[in-house]
Amino acid sequence: MILVTGATSNVGREVVGQLAAAGREVRAFTRDPDRVADIGPSVKTVTGDLAQPETLRAALAGVERVFALSGGGPEQPLHDANLAQAAAEAGVRHVVKMSVIGAEYGFGDLMSTWHLAGERAIRQVGLPWTFLRPGEFMSNARLWAATVKSQGVVYWPHGHVKVAVIDPRDIAALAVAALTSPGHEGKAYRISGPEALTVGERVGTLGAALGRALRHVEIPVSAARDAAARAGRQPLVVETALTNMGSDDYRVPYAQVLPVSRDVLGREPRTFAEWAADHIGLFR
Numbered sequence: 431m432i433l434v435t436g437a438t439s440n441v442g443r444e445v446v447g448q449l450a451a452a453g454r455e456v457r458a459f460t461r462d463p464d465r466v467a468d469i470g471p472s473v474k475t476v477t478g479d480l481a482q483p484e485t486l487r488a489a490l491a492g493v494e495r496v497f498a499l500s501g502g503g504p505e506q507p508l509h510d511a512n513l514a515q516a517a518a519e520a521g522v523r524h525v526v527k528m529s530v531i532g533a534e535y536g537f538g539d540l541m542s543t544w545h546l547a548g549e550r551a552i553r554q555v556g557l558p559w560t561f562l563r564p565g566e567f568m569s570n571a572r573l574w575a576a577t578v579k580s581q582g583v584v585y586w587p588h589g590h591v592k593v594a595v596i597d598p599r600d601i602a603a604l605a606v607a608a609l610t611s612p613g614h615e616g617k618a619y620r621i622s623g624p625e626a627l628t629v630g631e632r633v634g635t636l637g638a639a640l641g642r643a644l645r646h647v648e649i650p651v652s653a654a655r656d657a658a659a660r661a662g663r664q665p666l667v668v669e670t671a672l673t674n675m676g677s678d679d680y681r682v683p684y685a686q687v688l689p690v691s692r693d694v695l696g697r698e699p700r701t702f703a704e705w706a707a708d709h710i711g712l713f714r
């Protein structure tokens with residue numbers, strides 16, 4: 431049995447789906463079981479909260495491997511520590527944790543600090559681990575959907591910065607490989623997509639998929655943070671991620687195209703054009 435936390439997230443939902451498609455027994459962990467109702471009949475849902483260790487004990491009964499994902503905010507270290515402790519007590523054999531690219535470099539920004547503390551908590555209990563350290567997800571473009579639909583415009587900061595954005599389906603495929611095949615324990619994978627693109631280039635690709643021209647308008651981080659908060663995202667998480675994007679420390683790491691997908695999955699990662707084509711309904 432594999433427990434997938436963050437089962438309603440962009441990556442977690444895919445991990446659940448890909449494990450189920452591979453015939454694995456999966457338990458999907460969420461605070462809100464209604465949000466996993468559409469994942470599939472073969473998936474068992476368990477209701478719990480990573481901030482409440484007693485809910486983890488029940489969720490981990492009979493579990494051998496865990497996919498650990500939470501929202502990446504200030505509560506991340508507590509969530510990872512609770513999960514690590516409960517997993518060790520339950521006799522779990524391997525934890526695959528969703529982390530972040532900055533954990534690789536120790537730049538000291540908030541998001542990296544939160545994830546590094548979570549990684550440390552997992553190491554400290556002595557559980558075999560694999561850490562996934564991606565840069566930016568392609569699915570963050572979902573935040574552009576409302577103004578693309580209403581105005582044909584994407585309002586976003588740091589439009590000139592090139593980022594090798596990643597399809598969450600490919601991160602999930604790496605997680606599934608780590609959870610179901612040998613040789614991934616003790617490894618931290620830095621993960622990128624196949625090409626470094628500016629916001630303007632991604633907006634152009636999205637417009638081509640829609641069949642109409644879109645525009646990018648540069649805005650400050652604070653305005654993007656406020657818009658993301660109105661769309662239900664944690665403002666501090668969005669602000670931290672976007673501040674990193676504008677920092678000199680991150681310019682080179684974000685743009686690097688890495689071979690991990692080819693090395694582990696034996697194929698190239700998906701392009702932003704593929705992601706846009708497969709999700710174009712969100713922008714119509």
Ligand SMILES: NC(=O)c1ccc[n+]([C@@H]2O[C@H](COP(=O)([O-])OP(=O)(O)OC[C@H]3O[C@@H](n4cnc5c(N)ncnc54)[C@H](OP(=O)(O)O)[C@@H]3O)[C@@H](O)[C@H]2O)c1
Binds near residue numbers: 437465500
């Ligand atoms: N987005 C990016 O570009 C990016 C890049 C690198 C790394 N990451 C990392 O990837 C992870 C996911 O990011 P995302 O933007 O895809 O997040 P997201 O879609 O907002 O998903 C967050 C998930 O965390 C779960 N969660 C939050 N608090 C919880 C709690 N107290 N108990 C149980 N589950 C809880 C939520 O589950 P329920 O609400 O269903 O309970 C949800 O499934 C984060 O750790 C982030 O730092 C993201």
